[in-house]
Amino acid sequence: MTAGAARLAAARVAEVADSPTARLDLLASSYLPLPGSPPLHRRYRRAATAFMGWQVDRGLLDPVDRERPGSPWWRAVNGRLLLDTCEARLLVLGHAGPPSSASVAVSADFARQPSVERWYRAHNTTIVTAYLEHRELAERENRVERFFLNLVLVRLLYAHALVAAPRLALARLAPAARWLGDPRRAMTGLFLSVSRVLPDTYPLSGDLDDYIAGEHTVGRLLDLGVVSPRLPALYEWSAAELGIPDLRELVSGSTPAYAWEASDREPWTPAPTRLVRIIRRALPPPTR
Numbered sequence: 069m070t071a072g073a074a075r076l077a078a079a080r081v082a083e084v085a086d087s088p089t090a091r092l093d094l095l096a097s098s099y100l101p102l103p104g105s106p107p108l109h110r111r112y113r114r115a116a117t118a119f120m121g122w123q124v125d126r127g128l129l130d131p132v133d134r135e136r137p138g139s140p141w142w143r144a145v146n147g148r149l150l151l152d153t154c155e156a157r158l159l160v161l162g163h164a165g166p167p168s169s170a171s172v173a174v175s176a177d178f179a180r181q182p183s184v185e186r187w188y189r190a191h192n193t194t195i196v197t198a199y200l201e202h203r204e205l206a207e208r209e210n211r212v213e214r215f216f217l218n219l220v221l222v223r224l225l226y227a228h229a230l231v232a233a234p235r236l237a238l239a240r241l242a243p244a245a246r247w248l249g250d251p252r253r254a255m256t257g258l259f260l261s262v263s264r265v266l267p268d269t270y271p272l273s274g275d276l277d278d279y280i281a282g283e284h285t286v287g288r289l290l291d292l293g294v295v296s297p298r299l300p301a302l303y304e305w306s307a308a309e310l311g312i313p314d315l316r317e318l319v320s321g322s323t324p325a326y327a328w329e330a331s332d333r334e335p336w337t338p339a340p341t342r343l344v345r346i347i348r349r350a351l352p353p354p355t356r
Contacts, residue, residue: 073163074172077155081147088129088138091150092120098153098179102160108182115251116153116191120146126268139270141205141217148198149191156190170311171197184250188228193310195224199326200314206327212272212279215335218324219291225306226295227251233305236298239351276335292340293347296322301353 084090099113123129129146130138148171156175159165167173171194178186199206199221206217226237230249234242237249247253272279280288295302299322307315320330322337340348 071163073155073158073165074168076158076163077151080154081150084150085143085147086131088124088127091129091146092117092124094150095120095153098157102179109179111252112182112187115187120149127270136270139209139213141202141209144202144205145195145198148201149194152190152194169197184231184246184252187251188231188249189310192224192228192306193312195221196306196310196312196315199318200312203327209327210271210273212274212276213270214327215276216272216279218318218326218328221318221326222291222295222299222302222324225302226298228309229298229302229305232309236301236305236354238294239354241351280335289343289347292338293344294351296336297348298353299324 080094084094096113096117099109099116101107101109123142123146127136128139128142130136132138132140132143152169152171152175155168155172156179159167159172159176160179167176171190174186174193175190178190199217206214209217227249229237230245234245238245299319303316303319307313318324318326323330323333324336
């Protein structure tokens with residue numbers, strides 16, 4: 069009899085807990101081809117590992133007892149991602165089940181039959197679940213870090229909408245949305261990445277405005293011109309699509325509110341530039 073998938077996955081994640089590079093290797097191994105199957109999963113591996121590679125470089129996944137400790141929040145969220153993807157693969161390989169959680173179940177759906185929609189549903193279900201589970205750890209991060217925790221979530225939800233709700237995401241440009249959101253393409257990684265803004269140090273210090281000003285133009289224009297006007301609808305759609313109603317609590321109007329005061333709106337709603345206003349007029353969010 070094969071070992072239980074959940075127990076074996078937990079053991080494997082525990083083994084790599086204090087080795088960031090081993091964590092990355094474990095995640096990559098979950099995208100190896102299944103025995104006797106074509107290498108369909110590999111095309112998604114870059115999307116899964118690219119951002120994690122930046123987490124490793126920045127020291128976010130380092131043990132918390134080092135002279136320069138890692139982030140308990142990032143370690144916990146990454147640990148959930150490792151658990152879900154590892155357990156899902158073990159289930160598909162024939163280890164005993166059932167899935168230990170709803171997020172494992174959708175990860176197993178992707179592992180059995182990979183597709184763009186299944187990848188986003190699996191990945192974002194795990195990440196949103198981890199966000200909700202570890203809100204207390206997030207609240208210990210400083211203001212600059214918490215801003216970018218929200219930004220990462222917003223961009224993940226929007227990227228999913230590009231492929232699964234294109235009219236919500238891009239209005240009249242909906243026919244191009246799926247191509248732009250495909251996680252196998254470098255274009256998507258450019259939008260999702262915040263590594264161009266943040267230095268490879270943790271924790272961040274200084275003024276949030278300085279980091280926002282350093283963000284590359286394309287990402288900032290998308291955030292303010294396209295994504296921001298859609299935030300209430302985006303979170304509503306994502307909560308229904310992922311089957312996680314509590315996700316609706318993580319936004320207040322057009323202000324992301326994960327471990328963030330809803331009244332602290334200025335970083336999310338600065339005065340729009342002329343170009344931002346043009347983009348908003350050209351691509352208005354859908355009305356109910």
